[in-house]
Ligand code: FES
């Protein structure tokens with residue numbers, strides 16, 4: 001299969017790689033670019049574990065071809081947090097004991113970040129809708145919802 005060049009920004013870094021045409025972004029990130037933070041659950045768009053943010057939109061990396069991301073700005077959980085300080089969503093999930101096995105957590109964090117980026121003060125219903133595409137096999141949804149709302153509150157307190 002033909003190898004083609006693809007360039008995009010990954011968590012603020014310019015990346016250029018050759019990938020096989022037809023490679024999903026999920027596999028390009030993990031197998032070629034060494035970013036293991038997106039998790040693979042269903043590989044068919046049903047679980048949300050592989051969620052990343054592309055140009056500000058929450059997307060499923062298992063259903064996205066890497067070659068369609070040319071020039072895009074891609075965010076994954078590996079790029080959240082700065083200088084050893086967790087992103088507020090990560091902090092709130094940790095403080096709120098909102099993870100069980102943790103497999104769904106990276107996808108949940110990206111869904112929550114995408115929500116808070118566009119809706120800094122979400123309602124509970126907003127949070128439920130935002131993570132509705134993310135399946136937690138441990139069914140620990142309530143602590144996750146509470147953590148996202150706590151992250152929003154801490155963001156608005158810091159902003160105020
Ligand atoms: S691995 Fe992508 S949605 Fe499940």
Ligand code: FES
Nearest residue numbers: 100102104136137
């Ligand atoms: S914490 Fe286990 S899948 Fe969500």
